[in-house]
Amino acid sequence: MELVLRNVSKTFRTANGPIKALEDIDFQVDTGEFVCFIGPSGCGKSTVLNIIAGLEKPDPHSTVSIDGSPVEGPGPDRILIFQQDALFPWLNVINNVEFGLKMKKFPNEKVRPLAEEFLRMVHLSRFRNSYIHELSGGMRQRVALARALVVNPKMLLMDEPFSSLDAQTRERLLMLLQTIWSIIGKTIIFVTHNIREAVCLGDRVIVLTASPGRIKREFRIDLPRPRRLGDGRLVETSNLIMGDLKEEIDKVVREEMGDD
């Protein structure tokens, strides 16, 4: 047992009154597990990750704990990877990868070799001296992956990391991520709004309801790995989950249309 969320709710206070983003979220993730969250836009997927990352405080009476100790703030045992643009443009690729190590006061002479090793893992050694604005979107996300993995976190929290990439690049990154996961065996919590992506990656896929986000249903995915997006059984499973998700998306559409 590793990560446990119990009765996690989150209410944002805004100028237009409180917004309930999450309600009574309960789940646990075992060490080394790959769990995907899907849900319609605005259902609170990013909020769940931010709470686990310690960047956002849940409402009172919510508990989030890792290996039995409560989460009280951000820490390098949980690294968050964003949709895009979270690399530092003032650092070149290798310095971006080294950033977390330097923050951890890792021994100086070990920083560079370790960063090089993880850059190799995402096949970007050639670009070690490039600056971020010189890289494609897919390369940037690979650097972000290396930058997260190099600090040896217990878990990776990924917030729609591939959603701004084109189909081919995404397909390649899905393979790369599966390969890396099979080698390093980290716990990964992955948020997406793309069902096939979720089924491709997850040991489990958790569907959230439209806002406020609650857990609607959980699917265990037992397909053999590595999985490909086009695989027949993957598509079948995705269609099964689609029914559930469609219901929630329709709710969002109806609500937004009904607004004015």
Add this chain to the structure above:
Amino acid sequence: MIRHVERLALYAALLGLWELLFRLELWPEYLFPSPLGVLESLLTGFANKTFLVGILVSMKRILLGYGLSLVFGVAFGLMLASMKLLDEFLGAPLLGLRTLPSICWLPLGLLWFGLNERAILFVVVMGAAFSISLATADGVRNISPIYLKAASTMGARGIRKYIGVILPGALPSIVTGMKLGWSFAWRSLMAGEMLFVSLGLGHLLMMGRELNDIRQVIAVMVVIVAIGVVVDRLVLGTLEERIRERWGLENP
């Protein structure tokens, strides 16, 4: 956009017009010199080293004053941005003080420091530091929250967070403030030098007036403009462009 050749031709035409006006003898020579006369005075000034000394003295003052305002300005800007209370109390008065023409600090500087270098340094620092602090604070407030989130999940805290993320994140805005600060600093230095400090370009300007040598006055003005432009465009402008490009921002 005008090409370089056309631009040069235009400048040549303007100089030609100036020379033509001079030849028409509409005004006496001591009020309206010829461009060649100004050039001659410029060359003499450099040949007998008075201009070189003036440039060196002024540059020494500006480097010291601008350097100090950079250090104070950035430090104070970081404080403003990280202490909400300070910002609420001082934000508005600072914006007001920034509109005060910097030479207005001179009487205060004279009373505090006396008739010496430190008074002029004070004026230069007051002229530039406000713009730099306000730009720094602005830059810090506008750092993309995603950089801060990424940094804090990777364990950035305290001084490391400032050096690793906050300062570089605010740098594009700081450089813009530095450009503004430079123009204020240079202007206030010239004003101060004209009023009392010996040597320096501002002093040469006044000397030209005392000698009734209009050609020297204009020649010194040319030097002052040249230095102002070189630093603004070539040094700070290039720096700003490079930084904005690397930071992935388009150039304004």
